[in-house]
Amino acid sequence: MRILVLNSGSSSLKYKLFDTKRGVALLSGHVDAIGLPRCNVTFTAGANKQTTTCAVKDHLAAVKLALQSLLDFTVIARLADIDAVGHRVVHGGEYYTGPTRVTKRVLATIKRLAEFAPLHNPPEIAGIKACMRALPSVPQVIVCDTAFHQTIPDHAFLYGIPYGLYKKYRIRKYGFHGTSHKYVAREAARMLGKEKSHEIITCHLGNGSSICAVKDGRSVDTSMGFSPLDGLIMGTRSGELDPEVVLYLIKKKHMDPDELSGYLNKQSGLKGISNLSSDVRDLKEAAAKGNAHARLALDMLAYRIAQYVGSYMTIMHGLDAIVFTAGIGENEPDIRRKVCGYLAFAGLTLDPAKNRRNERVITRPGSRIKALVIPTNEELEIAKETEGLLRERRQGRKKR
Numbered sequence: 001m002r003i004l005v006l007n008s009g010s011s012s013l014k015y016k017l018f019d020t021k022r023g024v025a026l027l028s029g030h031v032d033a034i035g036l037p038r039c040n041v042t043f044t045a046g047a048n049k050q051t052t053t054c055a056v057k058d059h060l061a062a063v064k065l066a067l068q069s070l071l072d073f074t075v076i077a078r079l080a081d082i083d084a085v086g087h088r089v090v091h092g093g094e095y096y097t098g099p100t101r102v103t104k105r106v107l108a109t110i111k112r113l114a115e116f117a118p119l120h121n122p123p124e125i126a127g128i129k130a131c132m133r134a135l136p137s138v139p140q141v142i143v144c145d146t147a148f149h150q151t152i153p154d155h156a157f158l159y160g161i162p163y164g165l166y167k168k169y170r171i172r173k174y175g176f177h178g179t180s181h182k183y184v185a186r187e188a189a190r191m192l193g194k195e196k197s198h199e200i201i202t203c204h205l206g207n208g209s210s211i212c213a214v215k216d217g218r219s220v221d222t223s224m225g226f227s228p229l230d231g232l233i234m235g236t237r238s239g240e241l242d243p244e245v246v247l248y249l250i251k252k253k254h255m256d257p258d259e260l261s262g263y264l265n266k267q268s269g270l271k272g273i274s275n276l277s278s279d280v281r282d283l284k285e286a287a288a289k290g291n292a293h294a295r296l297a298l299d300m301l302a303y304r305i306a307q308y309v310g311s312y313m314t315i316m317h318g319l320d321a322i323v324f325t326a327g328i329g330e331n332e333p334d335i336r337r338k339v340c341g342y343l344a345f346a347g348l349t350l351d352p353a354k355n356r357r358n359e360r361v362i363t364r365p366g367s368r369i370k371a372l373v374i375p376t377n378e379e380l381e382i383a384k385e386t387e388g389l390l391r392e393r394r395q396g397r398k399k400r
């Protein structure tokens with residue numbers, strides 16, 4: 001099948017056209033600065049890369065540009081060759097546990113959930129509506145970042161606040177990066193030869209980071225919560241925090257909710273601790289030159305990851321493998337070495353040379369717990385899930 005995958009941001013559109021049979025992207029594109037007079041547009045098809053600058057008024061114009069690029073690069077002969085569009089949606093609340101065909105009702109639900117994800121859901125709706133207009137007879141499917149975590153049990157997803165707040169406002173842990181965790185956990189289970197029964201911890205470590213405990217293919221807990229601010233220390237996000245700190249800051253610095261949100265989401269984390277950068281590469285360089293705050297930020301990151309890993313080993317009653325993915329997870333041997341060092345007591349034996357080379361398996365052959373480096377591919381996962389839904393529906397129709 002030919003599946004177009006869309007990731008719509010407030011002023012950007014990323015897309016890939018997949019040939020799902022071969023599991024490869026035929027073309028990928030990136031439209032930046034939508035709404036501004038000069039947008040950067042990049043298309044990549046194999047070795048062929050083109051970058052242009054033009055004005056792109058809105059998401060509909062961006063989608064039209066994307067579709068035209070598929071024709072111009074002749075990866076499809078006509079728009080009808082696109083079998084479906086899979087849309088990344090960040091927040092699906094408690095409604096969506098898997099890929100879902102877009103209807104008016106689905107659109108209304110995602111719109112309602114924008115209250116929980118004000119930066120993400122609105123541009124995603126704009127992307128879906130643009131595709132519905134540009135490709136009226138092509139099925140549109142959503143795949144939510146929250147969907148994979150809907151298997152987390154209530155004793156893990158509830159907070160210790162009055163139960164009525166959950167019933168009335170749906171305040172609970174939702175978790176994010178679900179598509180990435182699902183993809184790398186399945187890859188890991190395949191590599192281990194333990195597709196059905198396994199205990200795996202996936203560490204998605206990028207600008208935003210989260211950890212997930214995956215037991216037998218299902219998410220049983222994750223570090224992000226009601227919002228993507230919870231859990232690990234991230235590039236600019238604080239992660240887990242005593243709520244009393246927030247109350248204290250409100251009183252002490254007279255901050256309103258928006259200011260405080262900016263402080264915790266954009267001025268905290270590695271950037272806030274180091275007072276230098278949110279990027280691990282910069283921090284490593286500075287730490288090597290003796291910058292103590294850069295060193296501290298990196299130590300805090302590894303420590304917090306190890307804390308979650310330890311807790312998730314306990315709730316799953318064991319651990320087959322820990323998986324590192326995303327920008328930091330795939331490229332930073334020092335962080336992996338530190339995290340794996342914490343797990344030596346439990347039977348993880350790192351192979352330092354393999355770790356330095358970012359190999360797929362970075363533990364020694366006899367290691368009781370394996371450590372794996374698996375590049376994430378959220379877009380391919382969205383394409384596969386979209387295809388799976390279409391096939392199910394087609395088979396269902398045939399049976400009837």
Ligand code: AMP
Nearest residue numbers: 206207208278279280281326327328331
């Ligand atoms: P992501 O959000 O997955 O794109 O990850 C971005 C983060 O990965 C950056 O902020 C860097 O801190 C980190 N990173 C470390 N090494 C690399 C690398 N070689 N390439 C890309 N990202 C890296």
